[in-house]
Amino acid sequence: MTTSDAPCAVADRLPVRPDLAAVEPYGAPQLDVPVRLNTNETAEPPPPGFLPAVAERIVSLELNRYPDRPHRALREALAARLGLDAEQVWAANGSNEILLQLLQAYGGPERRVAYVRPGYSMYPELCRTALTPAVEVDLDDDFALTADVVTTIAATDPDLVLVPSPNNPVGTPVGRDAVRQLHARTRALVVVDEAYVEFGDADASVLPLLDELTRLVVVRTFSKAFRLAGLRLGYLAAADWVVQDVQKVRLPYHLDAVKQVTGLVALEQEEAFLGHRQRVADERDRVAAALRQLPGVQVWPSAANFLLLRTGVDDLFARLLERGVLVRDFSRRPRLVGCVRVTIGTADENDAFLTALRDVLA
Structure with missing residues (x-):
């Protein structure tokens, strides 16, 4: 048997591209919790029509x-x-x-x-x-x-x-x-x-x-x-x-x-779709004002439907999650140590977040 006639070795799998070997698929957690405020979705559904x-x-x-x-x-x-x-x-x-x-x-x-x-x-x-x-x-x-x-x-x-x-x-x-x-x-x-x-x-x-x-x-x-x-x-x-x-x-x-x-x-239907923006802005400003009243909390001004905040709590993401509130954890990212990002949800969702945060800080 010549070299060219020898059977090819059969691999169990083809290795992924080397630069992807250690990569985890991107994406924020999708968890079944009462209050999901981690992916900047809009809380209100599309217009009825x-x-x-x-x-x-x-x-x-x-x-x-x-x-x-x-x-x-x-x-x-x-x-x-x-x-x-x-x-x-x-x-x-x-x-x-x-x-x-x-x-x-x-x-x-x-x-x-x-x-x-x-x-x-x-x-x-x-x-x-x-x-x-x-x-x-x-x-x-x-x-x-x-x-x-x-x-x-x-x-x-x-x-x-x-x-x-x-x-x-x-x-x-x-x-x-x-x-x-x-x-x-x-x-x-x-x-x-x-x-x-x-x-x-x-x-x-x-x-x-x-x-x-x-x-x-x-x-x-x-x-x-x-x-x-x-x-x-x-x-x-x-x-x-x-x-x-x-x-x-x-x-x-x-x-x-x-x-x-x-x-x-x-x-x-653009006018109907975008009619909620002022409600989002009002809630954003209300939540930001409440956060600024809490000791040890830093919150950045925002023109979006979310707020970035920093506290002195090392495991804030996990402790909020224990209370049924899911936010986005940036606490281990460069320049964002100790930070989480919270999406502006409904008034009830925002109140639930503020209650959970006050509980953690207490």
Whole structure:
């Protein structure tokens, strides 16, 4: 028997990619507890007329046919909402897929991404998935994107910059002047992740800068203010060449027909969907004021539907969980030692959280 005729050794399994060997799947805990305030979902369900309207549209879909690949109708509706051309808008399965497509199109092993810290926990995960080297740049002591932070980012010479505004998990928005500085002082695609922007002031968005800054990309989602976390629909607004480029990496028919129709109905009912925002803001401010009255508690200002707080309790996450309240634990993250993030829920849920926290602190 020659070497070429010898049987191949049979392995029990194929090893995963070496850089993934020690990786745990990303995701916040999904636990069955009375009060879940850990994933920044909106407590109120969609408006009463939404699902019946979706059902009426779905029955007319030809699901034996592939969906509209460039999802023209949805992009036109989004563009009309934003005051843009449809060629400047692109949608995908949640803002995470939008971010991944941007990294696939403009990243890679020979490129570099810079993102701020603290920042969205998925940024390093997405960079690793897209095989793109990344650099973390610390915000200032108040977790703000200052001119000095911009200088540090520019020194890394990134191809992409990822900036959450409002910041997740802090809740603070990024000013337009800071975004202008990032654009002027780098050659990078400046990606501003506005997942929570609808919870803040009307002028908090950097969307008006699109005409001014050619390499600006604004990313948004239906998961937060639109109350449709279960839909998994996100979109970007940018120059038309960005939309053309991300289509080079999208999967065929990546956005299914049901999702496209559901997004259209949500946009048609936008006023009803977004009517809860003031209630969320009022509850956020009420909870923040209550937290500031508690000894040893630090809470950051927030323009989102969550609050970041720090206490002197080492095991706060576990002790709140014992009392039936699930929050997001950041206590072992760099620069966030001792911190947890709490989503703003219903008034009853928020009261349950405050009661549990007071009990722990006592």
